[in-house]
Amino acid sequence: MTDSSDTPKSSGIGSLSLKERQRQERLELILQATETALLEKGYHEMSLDEIAAQVGIAKATIYLHFSSKEELVISLLKRALEASLHDLEQVVMKPISARARMEQIVGLSCKGKKKEHGQLFFALITGTNLRKEVIEKQLSWGDYLKKVVTLISKVLEDGKSSGEINPAIPTELLQFTLMAFLSRPGMETPFEQQPEEYAKQVLEILFKGIGNPDQILNRN
Amino acid sequence: MTDSSDTPKSSGIGSLSLKERQRQERLELILQATETALLEKGYHEMSLDEIAAQVGIAKATIYLHFSSKEELVISLLKRALEASLHDLEQVVMKPISARARMEQIVGLSCKGKKKEHGQLFFALITGTNLRKEVIEKQLSWGDYLKKVVTLISKVLEDGKSSGEINPAIPTELLQFTLMAFLSRPGMETPFEQQPEEYAKQVLEILFKGIGNPDQILNRN
Amino acid sequence: MTDSSDTPKSSGIGSLSLKERQRQERLELILQATETALLEKGYHEMSLDEIAAQVGIAKATIYLHFSSKEELVISLLKRALEASLHDLEQVVMKPISARARMEQIVGLSCKGKKKEHGQLFFALITGTNLRKEVIEKQLSWGDYLKKVVTLISKVLEDGKSSGEINPAIPTELLQFTLMAFLSRPGMETPFEQQPEEYAKQVLEILFKGIGNPDQILNRN
Amino acid sequence: MTDSSDTPKSSGIGSLSLKERQRQERLELILQATETALLEKGYHEMSLDEIAAQVGIAKATIYLHFSSKEELVISLLKRALEASLHDLEQVVMKPISARARMEQIVGLSCKGKKKEHGQLFFALITGTNLRKEVIEKQLSWGDYLKKVVTLISKVLEDGKSSGEINPAIPTELLQFTLMAFLSRPGMETPFEQQPEEYAKQVLEILFKGIGNPDQILNRN
DNA sequence: AATGAATGAGGTTTCATTCAT
DNA sequence: GATGAATGAAACCTCATTCAT
Numbered sequence: 032m033t034d035s036s037d038t039p040k041s042s043g044i045g046s047l048s049l050k051e052r053q054r055q056e057r058l059e060l061i062l063q064a065t066e067t068a069l070l071e072k073g074y075h076e077m078s079l080d081e082i083a084a085q086v087g088i089a090k091a092t093i094y095l096h097f098s099s100k101e102e103l104v105i106s107l108l109k110r111a112l113e114a115s116l117h118d119l120e121q122v123v124m125k126p127i128s129a130r131a132r133m134e135q136i137v138g139l140s141c142k143g144k145k146k147e148h149g150q151l152f153f154a155l156i157t158g159t160n161l162r163k164e165v166i167e168k169q170l171s172w173g174d175y176l177k178k179v180v181t182l183i184s185k186v187l188e189d190g191k192s193s194g195e196i197n198p199a200i201p202t203e204l205l206q207f208t209l210m211a212f213l214s215r216p217g218m219e220t221p222f223e224q225q226p227e228e229y230a231k232q233v234l235e236i237l238f239k240g241i242g243n244p245d246q247i248l249n250r251n
Numbered sequence: 252m253t254d255s256s257d258t259p260k261s262s263g264i265g266s267l268s269l270k271e272r273q274r275q276e277r278l279e280l281i282l283q284a285t286e287t288a289l290l291e292k293g294y295h296e297m298s299l300d301e302i303a304a305q306v307g308i309a310k311a312t313i314y315l316h317f318s319s320k321e322e323l324v325i326s327l328l329k330r331a332l333e334a335s336l337h338d339l340e341q342v343v344m345k346p347i348s349a350r351a352r353m354e355q356i357v358g359l360s361c362k363g364k365k366k367e368h369g370q371l372f373f374a375l376i377t378g379t380n381l382r383k384e385v386i387e388k389q390l391s392w393g394d395y396l397k398k399v400v401t402l403i404s405k406v407l408e409d410g411k412s413s414g415e416i417n418p419a420i421p422t423e424l425l426q427f428t429l430m431a432f433l434s435r436p437g438m439e440t441p442f443e444q445q446p447e448e449y450a451k452q453v454l455e456i457l458f459k460g461i462g463n464p465d466q467i468l469n470r471n
Numbered sequence: 472m473t474d475s476s477d478t479p480k481s482s483g484i485g486s487l488s489l490k491e492r493q494r495q496e497r498l499e500l501i502l503q504a505t506e507t508a509l510l511e512k513g514y515h516e517m518s519l520d521e522i523a524a525q526v527g528i529a530k531a532t533i534y535l536h537f538s539s540k541e542e543l544v545i546s547l548l549k550r551a552l553e554a555s556l557h558d559l560e561q562v563v564m565k566p567i568s569a570r571a572r573m574e575q576i577v578g579l580s581c582k583g584k585k586k587e588h589g590q591l592f593f594a595l596i597t598g599t600n601l602r603k604e605v606i607e608k609q610l611s612w613g614d615y616l617k618k619v620v621t622l623i624s625k626v627l628e629d630g631k632s633s634g635e636i637n638p639a640i641p642t643e644l645l646q647f648t649l650m651a652f653l654s655r656p657g658m659e660t661p662f663e664q665q666p667e668e669y670a671k672q673v674l675e676i677l678f679k680g681i682g683n684p685d686q687i688l689n690r691n
Numbered sequence: 692m693t694d695s696s697d698t699p700k701s702s703g704i705g706s707l708s709l710k711e712r713q714r715q716e717r718l719e720l721i722l723q724a725t726e727t728a729l730l731e732k733g734y735h736e737m738s739l740d741e742i743a744a745q746v747g748i749a750k751a752t753i754y755l756h757f758s759s760k761e762e763l764v765i766s767l768l769k770r771a772l773e774a775s776l777h778d779l780e781q782v783v784m785k786p787i788s789a790r791a792r793m794e795q796i797v798g799l800s801c802k803g804k805k806k807e808h809g810q811l812f813f814a815l816i817t818g819t820n821l822r823k824e825v826i827e828k829q830l831s832w833g834d835y836l837k838k839v840v841t842l843i844s845k846v847l848e849d850g851k852s853s854g855e856i857n858p859a860i861p862t863e864l865l866q867f868t869l870m871a872f873l874s875r876p877g878m879e880t881p882f883e884q885q886p887e888e889y890a891k892q893v894l895e896i897l898f899k900g901i902g903n904p905d906q907i908l909n910r911n
Numbered sequence: 912a913a914t915g916a917a918t919g920a921g922g923t924t925t926c927a928t929t930c931a932t
Numbered sequence: 933g934a935t936g937a938a939t940g941a942a943a944c945c946t947c948a949t950t951c952a953t
Contacts, residue, residue, distance in 0.1 A: 242460075300921090
């Protein structure tokens with residue numbers, strides 16, 4: 032109902048009124064507290080009482096910004112998804128080789144965690160414990176996935192065009208292969224502390240394969 | 252408290268008494284209903300009222316088999332984890348090439364779903380929405396992962412020994428690479444309906460890489 | 472409904488049939504377990520599961536002897552009340568001085584505890600946590616009290632007749648005074664381990680009072 | 692959790708804010724309803740549904756004042772114990788004869804009932820049916836008894852010093868004797884409607900004893 | 912605008928009691 | 933006759949949501 036996009040009531044004075052700025056700050060605090068709680072405990076274990084206490088406001092005040100608990104979380108996740116989509120787009124558009132871009136994409140999925148936009152891509156949703164129904168309908172998860180796939184496809188096609196990537200492999204399969212490295216299966220990645228190093232290694236494998244080069248040479 | 256491993260009183264007649272068989276059947280029904288509800292709605296959204304109604308028994312009856320909601324779910328998941336570990340072990344021990352075994356392992360993660368032992372590996376836990384604390388303490392998730400990694404490592408080492416797999420790649424990285432294909436990032440795999448075909452393709456990529464063979468040859 | 476006074480079905484053989492004797496033994500075990508649990512935990516905290524387990528029978532078997540949990544406890548208490556009334560009567564009828572009998576009555580309230588008939592008199596009911604309604608209607612607590620008072624009155628009247636007790640004191644007041652020493656206010660009595668010694672001391676006080684004899688003499 | 696000792700935010704206006712006063716009033720209503728139910732039915736038979744209905748509020752509202760059923764009852768009893776201790780202390784400190792004070796102490800145990808602070812002393816706890824464990828741990832019943840005994844001892848020692856009480860009788864025995872009259876054995880006291888008259892009579896007996904004065908005189 | 916207070920709906924759990932074998 | 937199994941009724945407690953101030 033009430034949304035973060037509410038326009039301030041009086042834009043006459045300079046820019047935003049003091050009240051309005053405070054309001055925005057509070058909204059930000061609520062979202063941050065929610066993010067922390069959500070990643071730590073998941074949707075159901077997290078209570079609005081807790082968040083209000085964390086921010087230092089009354090529980091009812093949350094309802095001035097969001098019409099329900101679900102809307103609060105959805106709103107948070109939407110922002111995160113948009114941000115991750117934005118980041119992904121930035122990388123995809125870079126004027127560098129396809130492999131270099133792929134490396135950065137894999138790196139993206141390791142950074143961030145709770146700091147920047149809350150991990151990246153899939154891992155974000157995984158830990159929330161939201162109903163699938165909600166994820167699909169409210170977050171348009173399907174649409175999100177499609178956009179991600181489209182962006183990634185562009186890089187892959189670029190790779191094929193430039194001769195970096197084997198054009199014989201169907202793009203659909205390449206998509207899935209790359210995306211498999213973007214979520215985490217509940218276990219820590221190796222090189223957890225050095226995402227760049229990790230991404231480099233993954234790409235090396237991805238491109239050269241794990242097969243023994245001797246046998247491959249022999250095969251030809 | 253009461254567990255599925257309770258041995259029947261074995262009155263010596265034939266096999267299991269009628270009562271005992273009925274008991275086992277109902278326990279199985281409860282577990283199935285729970286699995287369905289768990290995968291569909293997650294731990295919190297699922298209620299015992301619902302499960303009891305589904306099975307056609309009174310809610311209190313569930314407590315004859317499990318001492319709490321948590322124990323019910325934990326018990327279900329434990330069975331599934333053990334089953335998946337068993338399946339994995341079977342494959343690992345087969346006297347076939349490492350690559351063939353890896354192909355079957357990847358295939359395992361696609362089959363089953365709710366049918367056989369409830370998906371496989373990680374995906375199973377992902378959708379439950381159980382508290383991390385519970386997952387670790389009650390399910391020994393850490394131990395489970397270690398066992399999986401150990402089994403997979405065996406195949407990978409075998410591959411290195413037989414010359415199938417590039418020995419220059421650290422096994423730790425190989426482990427993670429393979430496991431990345433065993434969980435699903437919330438999206439359908441391509442060839443969803445033909446796990447074997449899908450597994451074959453993945454292995455092809457995994458071994459040969461996605462790099463353009465021409466360039467690779469040139470690089471040497 | 473079913474009561475302990477059930478007559479055996481076939482009294483034809485000698486005395487009681489084997490079955491019947493076993494039945495009586497089991498009933499006794501149930502009552503004992505109930506007494507223990509009742510004194511330890513009170514009516515509500517005590518469960519039939521617990522008692523059945525203690526005796527080593529199925530919970531449903533208890534219902535072959537008593538038609539409800541309440542009836543079981545009532546039955547137990549009734550027996551105890553009757554027994555205590557019997558003991559009291561024995562003492563009252565003894566051909567000894569009133570004071571000696573009073574001493575023994577006070578002593579009665581200290582002995583027994585869980586051993587014999589479960590404490591005595593009031594203390595028994597105090598710890599059970601039964602609804603007052605039940606205590607009155609099912610146990611006829613009022614009738615019980617009346618009988619106790621009547622018996623005690625006899626001793627007191629005897630004391631007055633024999634010149635031991637001051638005839639100027641109303642018997643009603645004497646009754647209450649003596650009975651005050653028959654229940655315990657949730658605290659241990661002094662001389663807890665020597666009821667006889669304790670009873671002797673109480674009687675000494677009861678007869679001579681706690682006033683300073685010098686002043687009393689002076690007063691006259 | 693929230694306790695009756697929470698200080699109002701004291702907004703500086705006059706005394707307590709309207710909200711705060713209403714809050715206190717309802718808390719008082721809850722406690723009264725609880726007291727009634729507790730004395731009437733005991734801890735287990737009494738339900739929060741019932742109390743809420745009695746007060747005319749929702750069940751959940753009770754949890755705004757007390758974090759659990761147990762805490763509610765404990766809180767009620769604590770207040771009553773403290774009040775009774777306060778009353779006792781007032782009497783003990785009065786600059787009147789020991790006997791006069793003892794008379795008032797006995798009188799205390801008859802007044803009040805549900806009206807003032809909920810009976811007095813022991814009788815209060817007796818009817819609640821709380822687990823012994825709780826009574827001891829949460830209510831510090833042992834400590835309470837000790838304080839009562841200490842206060843009473845003071846009066847008794849005073850009596851010995853002033854020559855009112857026979858110094859040959861051990862104080863410990865005197866304590867118990869007096870306290871025997873402070874609890875009620877489940878029966879009504881005589882002179883129920885005139886506590887002062889009753890107390891006077893008890894003290895008369897307590898001091899002079901029930902022995903026949905003629906015999907006592909003769910004995911000397 | 913902000914909040915403290917109130918609540919209704921729902922969930923898990925316990926047990927005395929019944930019934931088919 | 934004895935029992936294991938099944939159950940219904942009820943209790944406590946939580947929390948997202950609303951409302952009066």
